[in-house]
Amino acid sequence: xxxxxxxxxxxxxxxxxxxxxxxxxxxxxxxxxxxxxxxxxxxxxxxxxxxxxxxxxxxxxxxxxxxxxxxxxxxxxxxxxxxxxxxxxxxxxxxxxxxxxxxxxxxxxxxxxxxxxxxxxxxxxxxxxxxxxxxxxxxxxxxxxxx
Numbered sequence: 001x002x003x004x005x006x007x008x009x010x011x012x013x014x015x016x017x018x019x020x021x022x023x024x025x026x027x028x029x030x031x032x033x034x035x036x037x038x039x040x041x042x043x044x045x046x047x048x049x050x051x052x053x054x055x056x057x058x059x060x061x062x063x064x065x066x067x068x069x070x071x072x073x074x075x076x077x078x079x080x081x082x083x084x085x086x087x088x089x090x091x092x093x094x095x096x097x098x099x100x101x102x103x104x105x106x107x108x109x110x111x112x113x114x115x116x117x118x119x120x121x122x123x124x125x126x127x128x129x130x131x132x133x134x135x136x137x138x139x140x141x142x143x144x145x146x147x
Contacts, residue, residue, distance in 0.1 A: 014077060014078065016130065016131075019077060019125065019130055020132070022073050022076065022077055023121075023122070023125075023132070025073060026070050026073050026074075026118055026121065027118060029066065029069060029070055029114065030070060030114035030115050030117065030118040031047070031115070032047055032048055033047045033048050033049045033063065033066055033067065033114040034046075034047040034049055034112040034113070034114045034115045035047050035112065035115065036048060044109065046108075046109045047114075048063070048066075049063045049066075049067075049094070049098070049108050049112075049113075049114065050105060050108040050109045053098050053104060053105045053108045054105060056101065057099065060095055060098050060099045060104075061095075063094070063095065063098065063108075064091060064094075064095040066114075067091040067094065067095075067113060067114055067117070068091065070087070070091075070114060070117050070118070070121075071084060071087050071088055071091065071117070074087060074117075074121050074124075077121075077125070079121065079124050079125075080124065083120060083121070083124045086120055087117040087120055087121070090113040090116050090117050090120075091113050091114075091117070093111070093113065094107075094108065094111055094113035097111070098111075
C-alpha cells in the first residue's frame with residue numbers, strides 16, 4: 001500500500017516574510033504566556049501560564065494547548081524533528097511540574113517553557129541561514145545585514 005508522502009518545506013526554502021510572520025505570532029504567544037506582567041518593585045515577570053496554573057488541572061491543560069501551538073507553528077516552518085522534540089520536552093516538563101499544586105505555580109514563573117521554545121526555534125532558524133527582518137536589506141535579490 002503506497003502512502004502519498006506529504007512533506008513540509010524545509011526552512012531553507014521558505015520565504016523570509018513567511019518566517020518573519022510566524023516568528024511574530026510565536027513571539028507574541030510566548031511573551032503573553034511567560035512574561036506579560038512585571039511584578040512591581042521586582043525584576044520578576046509572569047504571564048498567563050502562571051496565572052492559568054492557579055486553576056487545578058484545567059489551567060495546566062489550557063497552558064499546554066497554547067504551548068502546543070508554538071510547536072505546531074515550528075512544524076509548519078519545517079524545523080527538524082530533533083528541534084520539535086526539544087520543544088515538546090520543554091512543554092511536557094512545564095505541564096508535569098506545573099500541575100503540582102503551589103510548587104508548580106512557582107516553577108511556571110521560573111521555567112518559562114514558551115520563551116525557551118522561542119529561543120530554540122530562533123537558533124534553529126539562524127543555523128539554517130535565516131536572519132531577522134531588522135538585520136536584512138535587499139542586496140542582489142538576497143537579504144544581508146547592513147552595518
